Amino acid sequence: MLVELHTHSHYSKGTQVPVEGLNSPEEMVWYAKKIGLGAIAITDHDEIKGTLQAMKYAKKYDMVVIPGEEVSTVSGHLLCIGVEKFIKPGMTVEETVDEVHDQDGIAIGDHPFDIKNAGIGELAAKTDVIEVFNAINMERITNIRARKFAQMHKKPQVAGSDAHWTEMIGYGVNGIDAYDLDGILKAVGKGRVEVQGRYIPAAIIMRWAITRLKLSYPHTLDYINNNYSWPKRVISRHMLGLVKKSPGRIDYLLKSLGYFGLGSAVVYSVMKNTMKI
DSSP states (O other), X not given: OEEEOOBOOTTOBOSSSOBOOOSOHHHHHHHHHHTTOSEEEEOOBTOOHHHHHHHTTTTTTTOEEEEEEEEEETTEEEEEESOOSOOOSSSOHHHHHHHHHHTXXXXXXXXTTOTTSOSOGGGGGGSSEEEEEETTOTTOHHXXXXXXXXXXXXXXXXXXXXXXXXXXXXXXXXXXXXXXXXXXXXXXXXXXXXEEEOOOOHHHHHHHHHHXXXXXXXXXXXXXXXXXXXXXXXXHHHHHHHGGGOSSTHHHHHHHHHHHHHHHHHHHHHHHHGGGO
């Protein structure tokens, strides 16, 4: 069975750009079934509503729905699966792992070394499992570092798509010889997993980014006006305004900016991680 362990529904929210996940929990489950997956975890940011809602559709779509939450610890994100009760953000990694274990769940150090510093870094050694392939880490080097770190600490390894809309699902999946929730959790915890990863195409990530900026436009504009100083404020407002012209010829410029950003991410990741892998 192919299992997706890291996805976000529309219950996931951001600060600067509030819209993160684009689809309902049911749409995420339906799409996972459509592309041939056998199980999916809905792991919204600091929110349990989406995963509980998704579980109601497991029987309808003949899918295993894995309850979960991506918790913001004081050190970064921690992916928690097998949990059905809300785990509050803002605790230490150790405290959060204890909360997960109290629910007989599994704590996963997801994207521990990502260039946005959203992961928990070397504190991933305190988790049960490490996400060694994150399909949205397109600069690749941080995934390589995560895999080597997991090997060094003899930790079970998994993949995750980190999907924030349906078209992102299925790129970072896990081959698991189990067909129910308990079997999947046991296999993940013991490392009986075949990690299968493909990077999400840049075009899909670009469409997701443009869509969430459009849906978040008023809030993001207010954030820029209230938090950025000149000239960053002026430049950011102008860049934000470009998304209103998409789709259209502006997409050529947005695509070029996207690839420039990817190139910059690769350079930054090399500088940050090369000496540590």
